[in-house]
Amino acid sequence: MIDLNLLRDNPDAIKASQRARGNDESIVDQAIEADATWRRCLQEFENLRAEQNAAAKLVGSASKEDRPALIAAGQVLADKVKAALEIANAAQASLDAIIWKIENVVIEGIPAGGEENFTVIKEVGTKAKFDFEPRDHVALGELLDIIDIERGVKVSGSRFYFLKGWGARLEIAMMNLALDLAAKNNFTALITPTLVRPEVMAGTGFLGEHADEIYYLPADDLYLTGTSEVALAGYHRDEIIDLSDGPLRYAGWSTCYRREAGSAGRDTRGILRVHQFNKLEMFSYIKPEDAEQEHLNLLAFEEAMLQACELSYRVIDTAAGDLGSSAARKYDSEAWVPSQQTYRELTSSSNCTTYQARRLNVRYRDENGKTQTAATLNGTLATTRWLVAILETHQQADGSVRIPAALRPYLGGTEVISPK
């Protein structure tokens, strides 16, 4: 949620952000009014409660004769307090309802507009060119016997698959490479729960408009997470963390589950868009003033991984209208996928500033010992989807695939995967 102090001091900044996102601007004025109403009602309640507390104290020390009158007076006060409390609670509820609708204030300078209005920050590497007809990852997976989609569908339905043999090992190798890179940069590895309670799912902001994207187990009232970000963000919920020695960095590994409810018919071929995959996610808790630098750091780690996998990619600065509600800025990196002759998203890194942490109540102490809301950032370091780009980019005429050098140590030195 947004900072109430910002709403009071500089509502125009929030309005400008709403404009850039293409969101309703008038909601800001509604929020200001609801805030004023709430504060007025709260004062009223608190004054009455103070009166009641003082009166109740008198009863204890009063003589037997005086008591009945004092208690009678207290009863009248109690009714008034109860009424005032109900009004104050209602005022707070309507303020909350408005405030929670306002999405994070975007960072100044990011592109305005929608999904197609991103700016390309850089393009790295050369797009793979072949002097033969390149295969797509489905054909390669079949030929090499490393991705078995047919049996995945037989066992679990569409958008499921088996990674087999070198395919399974390749994914684990990639994750291990990513974990090593993360460890070198002070990320603590975490294997996270993938079933979480409703409060955590809601607290991390995933139960809003994307609720139908999420698997839910009614018998146990638990949700399956679509990313370890949920658990990583919930990890320090309601805590005052210590940031005096720098950011807290976590690398969360988990299987991710997505219903892909809104994407029927899209990317139905292969393992580009699936219901279940694995992901290593970076997550940083940091002082707000350092968040923008950390965002660049996360991007640099992602690029290091992409380069280690010898992929051609570009980095885009996502437009305001295409940001998630918690993000103030988002960098995606997209790898070149030869079979599609286009770039496909492999990583996504968001700076959530204090928006997510405020909702989750994650704070730290500043130099003066005062508690402040922390900033949170996340970014992808590796996912199953990367296999698509790796296989297609490094394929050879006979259908074999060259393993990028950085991955070989994790594959027993194997340099090439060949058809049987």
Add this chain to the structure above:
RNA sequence: GGAAGCGUGCCGGAGCGGCCGAACGGAACAGUCUUGAAAACUGUCGUAGUUAAUAGCUACCGUGGGUUCAAAUCCCACCGCUUCCUCCA
């Protein structure tokens, strides 16, 4: 799955209707002493809201309800933890 017990501040641990935002001990921080440190002594020492205010006031003793003039204390539900039995790996 059955039974019992328990959830209080950074930690341990009292309190079991009014004098409790909470005794006491430890940790931490500041100071005195000391060449320095330790020890000892003194002081500070939860979070949040409101407010010009580190003044006052308000809220919070697992969470949510209820009883009462008054709840950490009584009642109900829920969540979590511990121990024992059972079961399973």
